[in-house]
Amino acid sequence: MKQLTEKQIIENWENLMKLIEDTFDVERKEKLLAMYKYFEDRMSIAPASGKAHYHNAMVGGYVEHVLHVVNCSLKIKKLWEEDGATINFTDEELIFAGMHHDLGKVGDLEEDYYIPQDSEWHRKNQGSIFKHNPKLQYMSVTDRALFILQHFGIQMTEWEYIGLRLTDGMYEEANKTYYMNYNPDWSLKSNIAYILHQADMMATHIEGDEWNRLDEEANVKVATNMKKAVETKTDDSDRLKTKSADLFEELFGEK
Numbered sequence: 001m002k003q004l005t006e007k008q009i010i011e012n013w014e015n016l017m018k019l020i021e022d023t024f025d026v027e028r029k030e031k032l033l034a035m036y037k038y039f040e041d042r043m044s045i046a047p048a049s050g051k052a053h054y055h056n057a058m059v060g061g062y063v064e065h066v067l068h069v070v071n072c073s074l075k076i077k078k079l080w081e082e083d084g085a086t087i088n089f090t091d092e093e094l095i096f097a098g099m100h101h102d103l104g105k106v107g108d109l110e111e112d113y114y115i116p117q118d119s120e121w122h123r124k125n126q127g128s129i130f131k132h133n134p135k136l137q138y139m140s141v142t143d144r145a146l147f148i149l150q151h152f153g154i155q156m157t158e159w160e161y162i163g164l165r166l167t168d169g170m171y172e173e174a175n176k177t178y179y180m181n182y183n184p185d186w187s188l189k190s191n192i193a194y195i196l197h198q199a200d201m202m203a204t205h206i207e208g209d210e211w212n213r214l215d216e217e218a219n220v221k222v223a224t225n226m227k228k229a230v231e232t233k234t235d236d237s238d239r240l241k242t243k244s245a246d247l248f249e250e251l252f253g254e255k
């Protein structure tokens, strides 16, 4: 199981703030910083998912995932561009969409989206570490992201909207008409959505791999410790056997 240290959580938050400082113009930056200030305490420790087998289901997992997606999307954009793709959006638009595609996972203005799983059965049998907060009105994560951004008066361009709206690709049923339609006039007119979806997939799967590797390492450690404990016990019982045999010989003169 992956865990972030307090230092890593603070560093990730600082990196997110630096990304905002370096990317956006004054007007949008001020509004973004106001929104991030409002959510700082909750967002900096929010997980990116609730289940162990998804991704980053840990304290601080949300911010780490968002930074990861932004980083992957810039790399993937470069790859598409070098291979001849038309890039009709700016890095600022790509970063804005990547940075906010999962914003709804922070919750609403008052309540967290994920709360710790209190059922031992669900923790054990379903790997559920966090559960959805029943106090929240149901909304898709994307709808909630858009709701929060409008609440703080943060405007976005059309490509930012399309990118943020479609980052989940076809995993979100509501995206089907954007990705699959038979009218050429309605096909996506920017690659921003494909690039963000690839970046989200890449980040998510890598985060899952890290989690699994750490799980395996932890299992190997437990197995090694158990083996050591058994060997020590065997050694002890061997020593005990020798000791009792010596005692027998001392008392009765034979083994």
Ligand SMILES: [Fe+2]
Residues within 6 Å of the ligand: 065, 069, 101, 102, 200
């Ligand atoms: Fe995501």
